[in-house]
Structure formats: structure tokens, C-alpha cells
Amino acid sequence: MDKKTFYITTPIYYPSDKLHIGHAYCTVATDTIARYKRLRGYDVMFLTGTDEHGQKIEAKAKAAGVTPQEFVDRIVTGEKGILDLWKLMNISNDRFIRTTDDYHVQAIQRVFRKMYDNGDIYKGKYSGKYCKDCESFWTETQLVDGKCPDCGRPVQDAEEEAYFFRLSKYAKPVQELLETGTFLEPASRVNEMINNFIKPGLEDLCVSRTSFTWGIPVDFDPGHVVYVWVDALFNYCTALGLYNDRYDDFDKYWPADVHVVGKEIVRFHSIIWPAMLMSVGLPLPKKVYGHGWLIIDGGKVSKSKANNSTNVIDPYILAEKFGVDALRFFLLRTFPFGSDGAFSNELLISTINTDLANDLGNLVSRTTAMIEKYFDGVLPAERRAEEMDEELKGMIRALPERYARQMDIYQPHVALEEVFRCIQRANKYIDETAPWILAKDEANKSRLAEVMYNLVEALRVCLICLTPFIPESCDKAFGQIGAQNCRSWDDAVYGALTGEIRVHKGETLFPRLDMDKTMAELEEISRASKAPAAKPVLPDVTIDEFAKCDMRVCKVLTCEAVKKSEKLLKFTLNDGSGKPRQILSGIHKFYEPEQLVGKTVVAILNLPPRKMMGQESNGMLLSAVKEVDGKEELHLMILDDSVPAGAQLC
Ligand code: MSP
Numbered sequence: 001m002d003k004k005t006f007y008i009t010t011p012i013y014y015p016s017d018k019l020h021i022g023h024a025y026c027t028v029a030t031d032t033i034a035r036y037k038r039l040r041g042y043d044v045m046f047l048t049g050t051d052e053h054g055q056k057i058e059a060k061a062k063a064a065g066v067t068p069q070e071f072v073d074r075i076v077t078g079e080k081g082i083l084d085l086w087k088l089m090n091i092s093n094d095r096f097i098r099t100t101d102d103y104h105v106q107a108i109q110r111v112f113r114k115m116y117d118n119g120d121i122y123k124g125k126y127s128g129k130y131c132k133d134c135e136s137f138w139t140e141t142q143l144v145d146g147k148c149p150d151c152g153r154p155v156q157d158a159e160e161e162a163y164f165f166r167l168s169k170y171a172k173p174v175q176e177l178l179e180t181g182t183f184l185e186p187a188s189r190v191n192e193m194i195n196n197f198i199k200p201g202l203e204d205l206c207v208s209r210t211s212f213t214w215g216i217p218v219d220f221d222p223g224h225v226v227y228v229w230v231d232a233l234f235n236y237c238t239a240l241g242l243y244n245d246r247y248d249d250f251d252k253y254w255p256a257d258v259h260v261v262g263k264e265i266v267r268f269h270s271i272i273w274p275a276m277l278m279s280v281g282l283p284l285p286k287k288v289y290g291h292g293w294l295i296i297d298g299g300k301v302s303k304s305k306a307n308n309s310t311n312v313i314d315p316y317i318l319a320e321k322f323g324v325d326a327l328r329f330f331l332l333r334t335f336p337f338g339s340d341g342a343f344s345n346e347l348l349i350s351t352i353n354t355d356l357a358n359d360l361g362n363l364v365s366r367t368t369a370m371i372e373k374y375f376d377g378v379l380p381a382e383r384r385a386e387e388m389d390e391e392l393k394g395m396i397r398a399l400p401e402r403y404a405r406q407m408d409i410y411q412p413h414v415a416l417e418e419v420f421r422c423i424q425r426a427n428k429y430i431d432e433t434a435p436w437i438l439a440k441d442e443a444n445k446s447r448l449a450e451v452m453y454n455l456v457e458a459l460r461v462c463l464i465c466l467t468p469f470i471p472e473s474c475d476k477a478f479g480q481i482g483a484q485n486c487r488s489w490d491d492a493v494y495g496a497l498t499g500e501i502r503v504h505k506g507e508t509l510f511p512r513l514d515m516d517k518t519m520a521e522l523e524e525i526s527r528a529s530k531a532p533a534a535k536p537v538l539p540d541v542t543i544d545e546f547a548k549c550d551m552r553v554c555k556v557l558t559c560e561a562v563k564k565s566e567k568l569l570k571f572t573l574n575d576g577s578g579k580p581r582q583i584l585s586g587i588h589k590f591y592e593p594e595q596l597v598g599k600t601v602v603a604i605l606n607l608p609p610r611k612m613m614g615q616e617s618n619g620m621l622l623s624a625v626k627e628v629d630g631k632e633e634l635h636l637m638i639l640d641d642s643v644p645a646g647a648q649l650c
Contacts, residue, residue: 003043007253008034011261012049012097012235015075016057019082021343022262022294022301024089024315025331029291029412030260031091032332035468036407038092039489045253047239048086049097050076054135054228058214065538068214069100080316089315090324090471095247097239099216099231103246107238108231109219111280112207116220120166120279126206127159134264135228139203150264163208163224170275171202177274182287184270185410186338189263189290193270205272233273237282256285258410264300266290289410292340301343307530310523311345317525318348325470326352326510332412332469333420345522349513356510359423360462366430367455368480368505374439374448379501383450392429392454393494395422396461400492403465412469419465426458456481456501457494464492473509480506550606551622551649552576553639559593565613569593571621575605576646584617590634600639602649 010030013023027048034046052072061071076082076098086093097104115121129138131148138148138155148155175198177183178190208224209215215225234242240254241247261269269288277284294301296311306313319327330351335341371379399422406415433451438444460483467474467487478484482502491497554573557580562568567586575581583603602622610617624635 003041005045005253005257006034006037006042007045007047007240007256008037009046009236009256009259010048011259011265012051012099012232013082014054014057015050015052015072015082016060017303018075018080019085019315020301020303020306020313021315021318021331022313024085024327025294025335026260026262026291027086027091028089028328028331029337031089031093032328032412032468033258033260033407033410035092035471039464039468040404041489045095045240045249046093047095047097047236048091048093049095049235049239050082050099051228051232051235052076052098052100053215053225053231055209055212055214056132056135058212059132061214067539070539072098072100085315088319088324089328095239097235099235101246103244104231104235104238105216107243108216108226108234110243111234111276112216112218112226112230113220115165115276115279116163118279120169121163121207122166124162124164124204125159126162126164127157128206129155130158131155141200158211160210162206162210163218163221164204165207165230165276165279167205167272167275168202170278171198173278174198174202174271174274177284178270183274183284184266184288184290186290188338189266189270193267197267197271202271229268229272230276233268233276236285242282255283258287258289259285260289260291260410263290263292289338291337292335294335294343295340296343306526310526311343312522312526312529313343314529317529321521321525322348322352322513323510325473326356329356329416329470333416334413336413337410345519346515349515349518352510353512353515355420357512359420359427360466361508361510363423363427363430363455363459364477364480364509365505366427367452367459368503370435371452371456371501371503372505374435375452377503379452379456379503380445380449381500382446383453384446385450386447388432389429389450389454392422392425392458395425396458396494399461399465400489407468415465416469419462422458422462426455426462429454429458453501456483456503457497460486460497461492461494463487464489476506477509480504547650548606549604551602551604553643553645553647553649554581554601554603555645556596556599556601559596561588561593562613562615568613569596570615571596573601573603574645575603576644581605581618582616583619583621584612584615585621585636587621587623587634587636591636596636598641599636600641600643600645602637602639 008030010027013019034044037044057072058068061068064071129143131138131151131153133153134148134150136150142149143155147153175194178193184190207227207230208218209227210223213225215228216231218224218226236256237250237254238244240250242250259269266288274284296305296309299305301313312318330348333355334347334351371377399418402418403415406418435448435451438448459481463474463477464487478487480503483497486497552575554575556571557574558572560570562570562584567588568584569588571583571585573581573583603619604622605619607619622637626633
């Protein structure tokens with residue numbers, strides 16, 4: 001029989017900057033659900049990707065002096081980019097879509113044409129407010145204090161010829177969709193959508209732009225590019241093969257079982273997305289789950305928020321420092337998935353210490369250490385149960401169902417609560433049974449074996465439930481308790497581990513952290529990370545282009561300040577030609593003239609002559625520049641005096 005399918009997606013992230021812990025939160029949560037469904041025997045398709053078009057990326061690329069494609073390539077596929085991050089975080093996505101992929105681009109053109117052909121897209125004039133950062137159009141009434149209601153940044157007036165999608169036509173069916181069933185969860189988000197967006201009247205949506213070019217061209221009307229949200233939302237279908245030949249499992253996986261998204265994009269996913277799917281005649285996704293935000297210092301975690309905070313939000317730094325599983329675990333254990341949660345360094349450290357080092361880590365190490373000590377690592381089959389074992393056994397027997405109930409309704413933090421109740425109960429069971437006393441008398445051997453067996457079984461069933469959250473650590477722990485071959489969902493039953501049980505006390509899974517020391521280290525990292533990022537490397541030049549710059553070693557013959565100028569120094573240089581050369585340089589803030597006379601410096605000689613403060617400059621002295629604490633620091637290139645004047649740089 002074919003396995004049941006399960007299609008789950010994350011939002012496709014904007015590669016406009018490095019991703020932070022908030023993006024990692026959503027991806028780790030989605031990954032955990034995907035892994036859980038695989039554990040339950042589903043044929044899972046887990047999709048994530050990047051949303052690469054739009055005005056913001058075009059503007060950022062321009063500022064960085066690269067093409068938009070070069071810009072996104074670096075953030076997505078470059079070193080420590082998005083792909084590397086998901087690899088590091090052990091994300092098990094089956095597919096990764098980039099909206100600049102050819103197959104997607106062509107498919108979106110077909111989608112757009114289809115909506116146009118069926119009369120749902122028409123040409124009009126757009127005038128309104130546009131938030132560049134969110135790629136969102138807003139009406140005047142939707143603004144909050146005149147600013148973007150999502151991010152609070154200023155919006156721009158925008159007017160241009162544009163295509164519109166008849167969103168208003170779908171207001172009724174979308175409202176019905178939201179009001180019946182469980183299409184949008186948590187349920188609290190339903191009223192928000194209906195009251196804020198549908199009841200005030202759904203306006204038609206502007207779905208093309210002409211004022212920038214970094215987007216998918218409307219193929220029947222050159223000059224227009226498709227609105228980035230139309231391009232982005234359909235990724236969920238094109239990545240399965242809708243209107244393209246790259247993939248062919250659309251029929252197998254569509255409609256999606258769940259789109260996991262942050263609450264700020266619920267509007268796009270629960271109103272615009274279903275309306276567009278209705279327009280092209282495709283089935284609707286079964287669910288949109290809008291999770292909450294990680295908050296620092298009262299606001300959504302973001303690059304700019306982090307600048308005023310001592311909290312570290314770079315997932316690379318956190319994963320490297322604490323381990324990938326500790327970070328994954330922390331994110332899902334601490335914050336109720338549907339609500340906002342306050343993220344902090346301190347909470348991260350205390351969660352690792354309490355749950356992972358104390359509760360789980362201790363249970364593994366105590367259990368394996370005792371079996372090694374009392375039974376040379378091999379647990380005998382002869383065991384004697386007692387009444388007092390029943391409470392623990394009962395909890396283990398009940399755990400899989402209780403856990404699954406929560407996982408099935410996207411409450412991973414409650415599922416973890418169930419698991420940790422069992423882990424805490426098992427630790428208490430050690431204190432109650434006092435194995436170190438039982439071990440004193442040979443006659444208690446079979447009783448001691450039963451106690452140890454119950455601990456192994458408690459651990460084993462808990463580890464099966466924890467595998468989707470912390471896969472690598474569970475793998476190691478299964479090895480330590482000798483249960484590598486007894487870890488499927490069907491094995492999540494008390495008593496499934498039979499035969500010879502051989503344990504190995506291995507490395508400590510989660511070392512305890514010193515709170516003060518670790519906090520101080522994180523604060524130091526946070527301080528250091530606020531130093532301005534290195535400027536990106538500029539686009540390639542050929543060796544021939546480089547060779548056109550005539551850079552030579554010069555000796556400073558004279559140097560004096562230029563009158564009435566605070567910045568300029570005037571140099572007479574020996575450039576090796578036998579004729580003195582005059583160059584002006586704006587470095588007085590960093591050097592006094594007398595410091596430089598006689599020095600060996602480097603100048604580019606073949607720049608066109610330039611007048612400054614009425615004096616001619618024939619070239620430019622080379623310096624190294626860096627911003628430190630918000631101020632520019634400049635160091636003139638000064639070479640060893642043995643290098644002769646006129647020597648060329650190559
Ligand atoms: N490109 C759009 C999504 C298109 S989906 C068809 C987009 N991208 S984004 O890069 O801004 O990522 C948004 C998602 O990242 C949020 O919906 C959320 O899942 C996650 N998060 C970003 N910051 C977050 C927090 N501070 N807290 C929790 N999740 C956060 O919107």
C-alpha cells in the first residue's frame with residue numbers, strides 16, 4: 001500500500017540579509033514536524049527556499065555594487081549562507097526552491113497569464129502606499145501612524161500603471177474558508193483576519209510593477225514585473241512541478257498539508273493565497289499555521305533590534321557555541337509555538353542546564369554508568385518487578401499517544417512537556433529505588449536488573465519522541481543505551497527492547513554551562529558582532545583591467561598642509577621619473593606633514609589630473625581604510641625604505 005503523503009512548507013525567506021534566530025525558529029519547527037511525520041510512517045515532502053525578487057533586493061544589490069543575482073547568490077549559496085545554515089542546523093528539507101530558478105520563473109508567467117485570461121487580472125492605475133521592506137502595498141486606512149503596519153517603517157507614495165488581481169471577488173469564499181473548519185490556526189488569528197481585512201472590504205490587489213526590474217517579467221506586457229508575493233506564494237506549487245517539467249509530483253503532494261508561517265504573513269497566506277488558487281482552479285492547502293515571534297527587548301527579533309541588545313541572534317554563533325541540538329531544543333521547548341516568546345541569552349543557557357544537562361543528560365549518564373558498574377555493561381534477562389514500578393511504567397506506556405496528540409496539533413512545546421514529565425519521573429525513580437543500596441546484596445540482583453531495565457525503557461521511549469527535535473543527540477544516546485535497533489515508532493512501547501541489552505557510557509551529551517561565564521562570553525560576542533560588517537568584495541575585474549592602473553612606489557620629498565583646508569596635505573614626490581610629482585591627499589586628520597617627509601609610499605599615477613582648493617593633484621596616494629566604532633580610520637600605505645622610487649605594483 002502506498003504511504004500517506006504529508007506536504008509541509010516554511011515561508012521562503014528573503015535573501016536580503018543574513019538570516020537570524022527568528023528564521024531558524026520557523027525552519028527548525030517545520031523540520032521537527034516533518035521528522036515527526038516521517039517517524040509516523042508518512043511519505044513527507046518538506047520544502048523550504050528563498051524569495052529572491054523585489055525592490056528591496058534590487059536596492060540592496062545596488063548599494064553593494066553588485067547585480068541582484070550576484071547579491072542573492074552570495075547570501076543563499078555563499079559560504080555561511082542560507083544553504084550552509086540549514087545544513088548546519090540539520091534541516092531535513094527534501095527540496096529547496098529559489099524563485100530565480102528558471103522553471104519557477106516560467107511557471108509564474110503561466111500562472112499570471114492564466115489569471116489574466118480568466119478575467120481575474122485587469123490593467124489599472126496604482127496609487128497608494130508601498131513598504132519597500134515588506135514588499136507590501138497598503139491603503140491609507142491600513143497604515144498605523146502613517147507607517148507600515150507590519151514593520152513600522154515609513155511607506156512611500158506610489159503611482160503607476162499596474163495590473164490588479166480581483167481579490168474583492170473572492171471575499172466571500174475566503175471568509176467562509178476562514179470561518180469553517182481549521183484552515184487557519186491558531187484559531188485566534190481567524191478573527192484578526194476577518195475583522196482587520198475582510199470586514200473593512202477586500203480591495204483588489206496590485207500585482208505588477210513598472211518602477212523596478214528585478215522580478216519576473218509579465219511576458220505579454222514588457223516593462224511590468226510580477227508582484228513579488230504572487231511570485232512567492234506560488235512557489236509552493238511550482239516546486240512540485242506545477243506548469244514546469246523540472247518536477248512531477250504535484251498530483252502526489254498537492255494540496256499542502258500545512259504551510260508554517262510567521263504571524264505577520266498570515267494575511268498573505270490565508271486571504272490572498274486561497275483567492276489566487278481559486279482563480280486558477282487549484283485545490284486549497286489544508287492548513288496555514290501562523291506561529292508567534294521571538295521577541296527581544298520588546299520587539300520582533302531582527303537585525304536592527306539586535307544592534308541595541310546584548311542578545312546574540314546569529315544562529316551560526318549560537319549553534320557553534322552550544323551545539324545544534326541544544327539550540328534546536330531550546331527554540332521549541334521554551335516558546336509556545338502559536339504565541340510570541342521573549343528570547344534571551346540567559347533563557348538559552350538555563351534551558352540547556354535544566355532540561356538537557358540535568359534532566360535528560362543525567363538520566364542517560366546515571367543509567368549507563370550504573371549498568372556498567374553493577375552488570376559490567378550487560379543487563380541480564382532475569383528481572384523482578386515490584387508494585388512501585390507501576391507509576392513509571394504507566395507513564396511510559398501513555399507517553400507516545402499523549403505526545404502524538406500534541407504533535408498532531410502543532411504544539412511541539414506541549415509534546416516536549418509530556419516527554420520531560422517522564423524523564424523527571426524516571427530520575428525520581430532512581431532516588432526511590434536507590435540502586436546503590438540494592439547493589440550491596442547479591443540477592444537483589446534481579447530486582448536491580450528490573451530497575452535498570454525500567455530506566456532504559458523510559459529513556460528509550462522518550463528518545464524516540466525526542467528524535468525529531470534533537471536527532472543527532474538521540475542517535476548517540478540510543479547507542480549508549482544499546483537500543484540502536486529499537487527506535488521506530490512501533491518500538492515506542494514499554495517492553496519492546498528484548499534480548500541482551502549492552503550499554504556503553506559514552507561522552508556527556510549536554511555539558512553543564514557556567515551561567516555567569518557563558519553570559520559574559522555571549523555579551524562579548526554580541527559586542528564584537530556590532531563592528532560594521534566587512535564590505536562585500538566587488539565584482540570581478542580582468543587582469544588586463546587591473547594592469548591599466550599604474551601604481552608606483554614614491555618617496556615623499558616635501559609635505560605641507562594646504563592653506564584654508566582642514567583635510568588636505570600637499571606632497572611633492574619622487575616617482576622615479578626624474579620629475580617631481582604633486583599629489584594632494586585628504587589625510588591631514590590622520591597625519592602631520594613632518595611625519596611623512598622621507599617616507600616610501602604608493603600612488604596611482606594615471607588618474608586624470610584634478611584641482612583641489614585651486615591646486616592640481618596628479619594621482620592619488622593609496623591608504624587602507626576601515627570603520628571602527630562608527631568612525632573611519634585611515635592608514636597611509638608606507639613601505640620599507642629599501643623599495644626604490646618608481647617600482648611598479650603588480
Ligand atoms: N519572503 C517572505 C515569505 C514568502 S512565503 C511565500 C518573507 N520572508 S522573511 O525572510 O521575512 O521571513 C519571514 C519568516 O521568518 C516569518 O514569517 C517567520 O516565519 C520567520 N521569522 C522572521 N523573524 C522572526 C522572528 N523574530 N520570530 C519568529 N519568526 C520570525 O516574509
